[in-house]
Amino acid sequence: xxxxxxxxxxxxxxxxxxxxxxxxxxxxxxxxxxxxxxxxxxxxxxxxxxxxxxxxxxxxxxxxxxxxxxxxxxxxxxxxxxxxxxxxxxxxxxxxxxxxxxxxxxxxxxxxxxxxxxxxxxxxxxxxxxxxxxxxxxxxxxxxxxxxxxxxxxxxxxxxxxxxxxxxxxxxxx
Amino acid sequence: xxxxxxxxxxxxxxxxxxxxxxxxxxxxxxxxxxxxxxxxxxxxxxxxxxxxxxxxxxxxxxxxxxxxxxxxxxxxxxxxxxxxxxxxxxxxxxxxxxxxxxxxxxx
Numbered sequence: 451x452x453x454x455x456x457x458x459x460x461x462x463x464x465x466x467x468x469x470x471x472x473x474x475x476x477x478x479x480x481x482x483x484x485x486x487x488x489x490x491x492x493x494x495x496x497x498x499x500x501x502x503x504x505x506x507x508x509x510x511x512x513x514x515x516x517x518x519x520x521x522x523x524x525x526x527x528x529x530x531x532x533x534x535x536x537x538x539x540x541x542x543x544x545x546x547x548x549x550x551x552x553x554x555x556x557x558x559x560x561x562x563x564x565x566x567x568x569x570x571x572x573x574x575x576x577x578x579x580x581x582x583x584x585x586x587x588x589x590x591x592x593x594x595x596x597x598x599x600x601x602x603x604x605x606x607x608x609x610x611x612x613x614x615x616x617x618x619x620x621x622x623x624x
Numbered sequence: 625x626x627x628x629x630x631x632x633x634x635x636x637x638x639x640x641x642x643x644x645x646x647x648x649x650x651x652x653x654x655x656x657x658x659x660x661x662x663x664x665x666x667x668x669x670x671x672x673x674x675x676x677x678x679x680x681x682x683x684x685x686x687x688x689x690x691x692x693x694x695x696x697x698x699x700x701x702x703x704x705x706x707x708x709x710x711x712x713x714x715x716x717x718x719x720x721x722x723x724x725x726x727x728x729x730x731x
Contacts (some may be wrong), residue, residue, distance in 0.1 A: 470681075472701075474658060475678055475692075475699065477676060479656070479701075481672075508672060508673060518677050
């Protein structure tokens with residue numbers, strides 16, 4: 451039964467602290483009943499192979515534990531499109547910067563002489579820190595503000611006006 | 625790929641049904657394993673990894689109450705329907721019946 455203990459221990463690691471013992475007690479009681487019923491049916495003790503097959507069927511410890519956890523996101527599905535949009539906007543700033551650096555490095559010997567990779571490292575640090583701050587910002591909104599925003603009534607009158615040059619596509623019967 | 629799509633829809637379809645089945649069977653008090661056996665015997669098998677998280681969620685919503693008690697010298701967690709759960713189950717059954725009636729005509 452050492453295998454079962456190892457299995458339960460692996461599940462335990464991922465469970466929320468407060469409910470850990472309770473969840474495990476219930477799960478191990480279920481396992482015990484399953485094994486006892488199977489052994490009565492077989493008329494003998496279950497062997498290692500059969501125990502392994504049983505655990506395999508119940509599933510990966512992380513997946514078993516995960517079902518007891520509330521759904522969690524750093525940036526959830528509602529915010530994700532906005533998050534992507536903001537990241538793309540930053541990419542639009544950084545990509546020309548990178549091209550500029552590439553151009554100078556390739557075509558200007560004077561620039562090349564003064565350690566261009568120092569500049570590239572600075573650019574890379576800037577990219578990483580923007581990515582970090584944008585993600586932290588969105589994670590903050592997701593965690594603390596999103597619920598209250600979602601409960602707010604939205605106002606159809608505040609929709610943006612039709613873009614210049616776009617014809618109306620929506621008509622009803624005259 | 626087709627199997628994956630079917631499996632996903634099957635799980636979605638089962639999800640609400642399992643909630644109703646669990647609530648319905650827990651009008652009389654039972655512990656998890658006995659409930660699983662009962663449901664499996666009636667043709668709705670549900671694995672441990674699905675049932676226990678479900679029971680916990682229903683309890684945290686106030687639809688079930690539970691307590692640890694000893695039976696056959698072993699501690700088991702017994703669940704039963706709360707008055708609130710009884711109310712919700714009744715509403716769910718009405719919803720289920722109207723969906724079923726509509727579907728029978730649609731399909």
